[in-house]
Amino acid sequence: xxxxxxxxxxxxxxxxxxxxxxxxxxxxxxxxxxxxxxxxxxxxxxxxxxxxxxxxxxxxxxxxxxxxxxxxxxxxxxxxxxxxxxxxxxxxxxxxxxxxxxxxxxxxxxxxxxxxxxxxxxxxxxxxxxxxxxxxxxxxxxxxxxxxxxxxxxxxxxxxxxxxxxxxxxxxxxxxxxxxxxxxxxxxxxxxxxxxxxxxxxxxxxxxxxxxxxxxxxxxxxxxxxxxxxxxxxxxxxxxxxxxxxxxxxxxxxxxxxxxxxxxxxxxxxxxxxxxxxxxxxxxxxxxxxxxxxxxxxxxxxxxxxxxxxxxxxxxxxxxxxxxxxxxxxxxxxxxxxxxxxxxxxxxxxxxxxxxxxxxxxxxxxxxxxxxxxxxxxxxxxxx
Ligand code: ADP
Ligand code: MG
Numbered sequence: 339x340x341x342x343x344x345x346x347x348x349x350x351x352x353x354x355x356x357x358x359x360x361x362x363x364x365x366x367x368x369x370x371x372x373x374x375x376x377x378x379x380x381x382x383x384x385x386x387x388x389x390x391x392x393x394x395x396x397x398x399x400x401x402x403x404x405x406x407x408x409x410x411x412x413x414x415x416x417x418x419x420x421x422x423x424x425x426x427x428x429x430x431x432x433x434x435x436x437x438x439x440x441x442x443x444x445x446x447x448x449x450x451x452x453x454x455x456x457x458x459x460x461x462x463x464x465x466x467x468x469x470x471x472x473x474x475x476x477x478x479x480x481x482x483x484x485x486x487x488x489x490x491x492x493x494x495x496x497x498x499x500x501x502x503x504x505x506x507x508x509x510x511x512x513x514x515x516x517x518x519x520x521x522x523x524x525x526x527x528x529x530x531x532x533x534x535x536x537x538x539x540x541x542x543x544x545x546x547x548x549x550x551x552x553x554x555x556x557x558x559x560x561x562x563x564x565x566x567x568x569x570x571x572x573x574x575x576x577x578x579x580x581x582x583x584x585x586x587x588x589x590x591x592x593x594x595x596x597x598x599x600x601x602x603x604x605x606x607x608x609x610x611x612x613x614x615x616x617x618x619x620x621x622x623x624x625x626x627x628x629x630x631x632x633x634x635x636x637x638x639x640x641x642x643x644x645x646x647x648x649x650x651x652x653x654x655x656x657x658x659x660x661x662x663x664x665x666x667x668x669x670x671x672x673x674x675x676x677x678x679x680x681x682x683x684x685x686x687x688x689x690x691x692x693x694x695x696x697x698x699x700x701x702x703x704x705x706x707x708x709x710x711x712x713x714x715x716x717x718x719x720x721x722x
Contacts, residue, residue: 340391340453342722345407349393349451352405352412357393357451359478363470363719364389365456366463366512367543367681368672369521369536369631370638371616373646375506377566377609378527378582380616383508384536384715385516390454390467391722394475397447402435404428407453417447422500427452430468433500437492438476445480457711460547461678465501466509469493470719474514478721487529489719490514516718523620527584534623536715541628541667544682544689546696547709548652551677558648559674562605569595569606583609604645611641632668632683636661639670639680648675652704656680659696666692679711 342360349357364385371381397403400417406427413428420436422429431450438445452471456464473489473496476482484492493510497503508524511531515522520533566583573590574580580590588610595603615634622630639657643649653671657680660666665688672681684692693710700708 340389340407340455342391345391345393345451345453348407348453349395349405349449352451353395353403353449355395357449358395359475360391360393360722361471361475361478361719362389362391362722363467363474363513364516364716365467366509366516367545367713367715368508368512369681370619370635370670371523371612372638372642372671372673372675373562373609373648374612374616375508375526376563378584379609379613380523380525381508382521382523382534382616382619383512383516384521385512385718386456386462386713387716388454388456388462388467388711388713389716390452390456390464390471392450392452392468392471392475394448394450394479396479397449399447401447402432403447403449404431405449405451407451417445422502427468429500430465430496431472433496434469434472434476434492436500437495438480438482441492443480443482443484445476445482448476448479450475457547457709460545460709460711461673462545462711462713463509463513465497465503466493466505466513469496470510470513472496474719474721486514512718514719516716518717519715521623521715523616527582534620536623537626538628538683538714540686541683542686542689543713543715544684544692545672545679545711545713546656546669546682546700547679547711548650548656548677548700548704549706549709550650550652550704552650555674555676558676562646562648565602565605566609569599569602572599584613586610604647608641608645612638628683629667632666635668635670635681635683642671642675646675650676652677652700652706653680655700655703656696656708659699660692663688663692 665685
């Protein structure tokens, strides 16, 4: 576990001084709202307890000195020579620095030690947690007075420019705005947001990492986006007020898409349905109805598997496995699909039993390891 104490002492070993401050930013999960961001829809993420911590101090010169505890690696660069580095952890930090420079913020060189326990590449956005921890730390260190919204955008742009990943805003938003025991519903159209209670009582969230990523993912992503755009274009001709699938109803689909364009109909139907399922989960959370939340998660999974066609055998196996088990209220693939994790809503005292059953069954069938990851909704990025 990376804490203020551990990172401070590692910083001290590296730089022979106490850090001026320590900042933390979490990874994230998404309860529901998948493939909705590029359709102007809603997502429902939460920050989690796994996080990245950074310890920083100003330097008197223009040198940026970075140290990764995880990779046991040092890196030094001058502010005047900032540019993306080849496939390295430093990009998530330098990308943030570059955005601050481009904004005209008055910063000097600094020392930074970074550590964390967000699993890398598991779909929990460890990259966003590094960016957000960096943004929050430098904002405080240099007294920049940037808002949380501005820091979120800086972190997203860092990922676009220095990591080369054109991500949406959800990951950085969730890491920055997460609130303990809450989910946050983000409107991807105008970035307005609202918190909903995630009080799990006897239940908990468990991720099951399939440890696969099928190569179809990026071509399928482009193809799904194109199907959504085509549906909007057709409907818009009849209903000019429609600008995205967010504005589309089932009756519009029945009238204009179902018979006429059967190849895109299931895709559009999934997205329109997912908007309603996000609303359904928010209402169920306010009413404390976790069984309803679980049932909607399973509906989303079926939609992603049968209609949107972004699942795979490994994910479907895990979701089918839990369905007859009364102690598991629901499960679905989390993230873009074709691999990664399922997110499961499980009775706390059944978690170990579930792992004992599902792990060997999965490993026998697919000859791959299944990695369980326990997660709970936690506080967003902050100075410690
Ligand atoms: P994800 O965001 O889904 O976890 P990414 O591939 O987007 O996966 O980001 C993972 C990368 O983020 C790692 O390869 C590493 O470069 C960087 N990273 C994440 N956590 C840390 C950490 N604690 N220390 C240094 N780099 C980290
Ligand atoms: Mg990432």
